[in-house]
Amino acid sequence: MEASAVITDSAREFSDALPGGGALLAIDLGTKTLGVATCDAGWQFATAGKTLPRGKFGRDRDALAALLAERSVKGLVIGLPRNMDGSEGPRAQASRAYARNLSEAFALPVLLWDERWSTASAESAMIGQDFSRRKRAERIDSHAAAIFLQGAIDAMTGSVI
Numbered sequence: 001m002e003a004s005a006v007i008t009d010s011a012r013e014f015s016d017a018l019p020g021g022g023a024l025l026a027i028d029l030g031t032k033t034l035g036v037a038t039c040d041a042g043w044q045f046a047t048a049g050k051t052l053p054r055g056k057f058g059r060d061r062d063a064l065a066a067l068l069a070e071r072s073v074k075g076l077v078i079g080l081p082r083n084m085d086g087s088e089g090p091r092a093q094a095s096r097a098y099a100r101n102l103s104e105a106f107a108l109p110v111l112l113w114d115e116r117w118s119t120a121s122a123e124s125a126m127i128g129q130d131f132s133r134r135k136r137a138e139r140i141d142s143h144a145a146a147i148f149l150q151g152a153i154d155a156m157t158g159s160v161i
Contacts, residue, residue: 006109007099011155014075017109022074025067026149027102028115028141029079029095034060035141037149038071043157046149048142057098061105068106076108077152079115079145113152118144 006017021041028035036049052063067073078099081091099110122143126136153159 007096007103007112008110009080009112009114011111011113011152014077014109014111014152015156018075020074023071024075024077024149024153025064025071025073026077026113026145026152027064027079028118028145028148029081029098030054030141033141034064035139035143035145036064036067037142037146038067038073039149039153041072041074043153046146046153048139048146051139051142057101061102064102065106068108074108075111076102076106077111077113077149078102079118079148080112082114082116084116111152113148115144115148118147118151121147 006013008014021043023041024039024043026037026039026046032054034052034054036052037046038049039046049067052060054060076099078095080088080095083089096112099112102108103110119140122140123136126140126143131139
């Protein structure tokens with residue numbers, strides 16, 4: 001199976017597609033921004049990264065390509081915005097389409113990870129760290145990406161939270 005064919009909701013399938021591990025890049029897709037986070041090659045710690053302005057796919061792809069090369073990324077984790085009852089609406093379908101486009105563009109496996117509560121958790125943590133309202137607004141998407149990336153790597157490694 002070709003790496004680009006692996007687009008899954010399963011942490012096990014995703015980790016099986018990455019037998020040697022490697023750095024991961026998480027993307028929180030907003031309507032105006034892309035929040036990104038990375039984790040180390042050993043899948044221990046997720047770290048919030050940049051919040052990029054979102055544009056047409058070609059522009060997004062080019063900006064992400066630079067991050068992928070800089071970090072030697074082996075796989076992508078994309079936030080899947082499910083409804084509270086677990087169903088999927090238009091935003092989830094848009095995330096699935098974006099995941100397909102990224103998988104084709106970069107020939108990397110993609111994990112679609114449930115991002116419910118990630119933004120609320122990020123906001124709470126940032127308030128606890130005394131981030132100003134302006135700083136929270138600028139960085140919330142990348143911090144949300146770090147939260148769901150940490151959940152994904154914990155699931156892949158069997159870590160207890």
